[in-house]
Amino acid sequence: MNILVSACLLGINCRYDGKDNKVEEILSILEKHNIIPICPEQLGGLTTPREPSEIVNGKVMSKSGVDVNEEFEKGAEEALKLSKMFNSSIAILKARSPSCGSIQVYDGNFNGSLIDGEGVTARLFRENGIEIFDEEHLDELRILLEKE
């Protein structure tokens, strides 16, 4: 099976601060599958490192107030293109990111507070029928893959 994975979870230094969010367990769970790494923020044309961004009143803004919504939307579209190209219906996306978060995101005040909601790519994926897991819900993914 072809599975899309947030590149930072695989150890790629694509995070806003030039670091990664590597989770070794993901590589072992996906040992028998094809991994398609995606970083929607890079796919949307943003640099690494870059300013942190959050969703503010429905639009993605950088911490200093630059509107980066268009880049986030473009990155989501490009990531969706990859999912179609590789016929992938499952994604493991980084929790809480304004792109990849699928259950909660930061609330737009840049103070670490969370609200229920999803990132731009997670939303587009869900609208297109892609099943999303995050690094904090790997047991559910494991169960699903065992059934395949």
Ligand code: SF4
């Ligand atoms: S956009 Fe997604 S893949 Fe890229 S650094 Fe942020 S959380 Fe990771």
